Amino acid sequence: MLPPSLVSTYQQYKNDTDSIAGWLASTAKATGYVSDPLTQQLPKGTSTRLKGKARAEAKKKQASSSSKPAPVNKYIIKIKDFIPLAEFIASKHDISIPNSLITTLRRVIIARGGFSGMLAEKGAIADEISDVNHGYFVGVLEKVQEILKPQTNTTSTSSTGSSPKASKDKSRAGVTDDEFSNQFAGLKVYEPSEDFLNAPDIERPKVREGDNVTYEAEPPSSLEDLYVAVTLLINDINKIRSRIEWIWTNYRDGFFELAACAVTTNTAIDLARKLMEDVVPMFKDHGGLWKVLNQFHIVQVMMKGYEPFSHSPNGADNFNYDTYDIADGTYILTCRILDAFTRVVQPGAIPLYKEGMFGYYDPRSARDSKSGYQKFEEDRVLLMSFFTELMAVERGVGDYPVEDEFLRGIKELAKTKEVPFYLVFAAQIFLDIHYILRGNASRGFETLQMNLQFLDREIEEHFEFHKDLKIDNWPTSHNQMIRHLQAKIQYILGDPVYKAKTQAYHALREPVPASMEPNRILKMSPVLCGLLLYHFRSSTWEIGIRLADAWGSITYSLHLYNSLQSEKLISNCWPDMDLVWAVLGDKFFVGDTPKAPEDYFKKFSLQMGTTAAAFTSKRRKNTALTSRSGPRGIKDGIPVSSMFMNRYRHGTGQVDWTAEHIAQIVDLSLWETEGLEEEGTLMLGQVDTKKLKQKSKSIKANKFSELPPEQLIRALMFALQGEALELALPYTAMHRECWALLRAVRKQCDPLLRQMFTSKYMERETELPFVVGWIFTALWERRDTKLLAEAGVAVADFIRSDGNTVLDLLKSIGVPVVFGGEEVV
Structure with a gap:
């Protein structure tokens, strides 16, 4: 309940x-x-x-x-x-x-x-x-x-x-x-x-x-009862609509990240659809959606002192376009355009939009100065041209990776020839986003394209790096999974929607218009761009974490880096590791961060899944370095973002989100806001570890269960925004960087390692992480700091030349990182 x-x-x-x-x-x-x-x-x-x-x-x-x-x-x-x-x-x-x-x-x-x-x-x-x-x-x-x-x-x-x-x-x-x-x-x-x-x-x-x-x-049955229900519903969904506008205004101004905006927006439309379920069944007794919204609009117009009927400039209908602003809030014009679209949908065919049929959309023009009819013309051009894109997915692309509520509603319309109310709402949100972003609406595609090209290159870098470097606990099936992901990335970059429209023209024996630009669906839909970005980022996030856990590269490099800092054996910081450490928090260590020599060894051993005896110089020959339970990986992260993976990655997740579901998801967030938007003091920061422990012990209902839907959407937006950097981090690149660091440490420390532990201390390169263990063994067992000091020399040199690789990659895909109020260049 x-x-x-x-x-x-x-x-x-x-x-x-x-x-x-x-x-x-x-x-x-x-x-x-x-x-x-x-x-x-x-x-x-x-x-x-x-x-x-x-x-x-x-x-x-x-x-x-x-x-x-x-x-x-x-x-x-x-x-x-x-x-x-x-x-x-x-x-x-x-x-x-x-x-x-x-x-x-x-x-x-x-x-x-x-x-x-x-x-x-x-x-x-x-x-x-x-x-x-x-x-x-x-x-x-x-x-x-x-x-x-x-x-x-x-x-x-x-x-x-x-x-x-x-x-x-x-x-x-x-x-x-x-x-x-x-x-x-x-x-x-x-x-x-x-x-x-x-x-x-x-x-x-x-x-x-x-x-x-x-x-x-x-059950209510009169028109008056219906008017009550529709009025209350419109008020509710307009609050949600207003919150969605807030999301995209902040995206336009550079405060919110694309994928987080898209997931939150589509979830907000889900919630609006859920609210509609209480009222929509009443529509059938009063002529259906179109008639109900039309009557509702007429009442609103008359209440505000306008005449509901007039003549459009072209004499095509009697709608009073001077009431456009009222119609904007009653959804009648969007419903009207969708209703007209149902009459051109033919079974099995893609309805191809001819440029200029309803005029042209100029995002550079000032919408506020337009008349009601001119605003309606913009609505019609945007929607009718975009319907072709969505129908191309429905009729010509059987394996599109993601589906937003607009696409879902168009699929339902194509099958039933009826317009569901949630589709009207989703179409109106599409228009709202365009009018907020205007000429910047295609920025979402530019971000997506840049990120997909980067991920494609990153996958090639991964296979090149591991061409001759393999371990048993990274099976061939993992590589096949990565190749499958790469093929999907290339599929989207190849624009399957454009190909579907091209085939439709060929089937009609008509030439493909020169005005038919590639990637139009993505240039027109920041929401689909954001969902695709989430789809591919969440996939590469999971691959990167698995890779780091399998090889131990990031975790054990951090153990070494932490000990060198604690012992003051390096004076320079490692920006890439500082970033990863800040984002992942205490997910690296078993318990608290070690700060003393005896703790470095113990924590490392626990992380490796070994006993202290495994690293003693007196250990028996052929003693295994790892236990049956294996090493401990990085703790699960992105708790809020991960809740949407089934839906937007696998296509198996639920679509009937309720506010209760969202409240439970937001309560998982490790981020919180401080300050006030109204005063310009709002900040987003990670939850304090002590607060987090208290939170996990609490048996009280989460605080978000008291929020109405529009405020719940706000909380979800901030929760996803807080996890955006962690989701975007190229962990595969960080894995390669850390492996290169371990190589440098081994090269610098090799003479001392051979002297202390014989040449058997490392027999294969896959055992590189164990070098850190031997360094800690010397510090703990022999109280000898020479090995750690030599490692410090190697790490310091490495940081100077290669310590900003990940930060540079993030900047190249439009994710700048700020440390202490200054952007890292």
């Missing part, structure tokens, strides 16, 4: 209504009320009463399956029965009415009450609202409140209907964070009351103890 604050606003409203129905029915039944709705209505999925032999057989089956939970009985309470139930309860003068019932009644009345008046006042679709339904539900609730209020536990309710806890929580949370400057945040198609918005903190009335029946209020 979702934490209350993570439930959609409409679901809160429905929970309020159901709790009123449940309390009325349960209380009345417990005090002797007899009526068909309470005694004879069958739960959903049950059959009529059995008799005779059939009843006996049923009892036997029930006894044999007694361990299974009993099915939940569900009763639907009709709205017309609310008043009779209330009157019956009121006649029992010994029944005390809980204040939570009156508070909940009042909250629903206020949340709902304004709709009837607005619809009537503006004459909005009055012929479709029957006299019976118009304002009927509110009247019923008001009558129930009037009947029962005299018998409440206390009549001293607060003026807002909020409990002290709610007031306290609201004061603590504040509203400034939720009111980030944004054009969508200002759009309030209808603002629910504070009582209603505070609902999660207010206790709802409960059914009588021992009553195991689930009660629900009669």
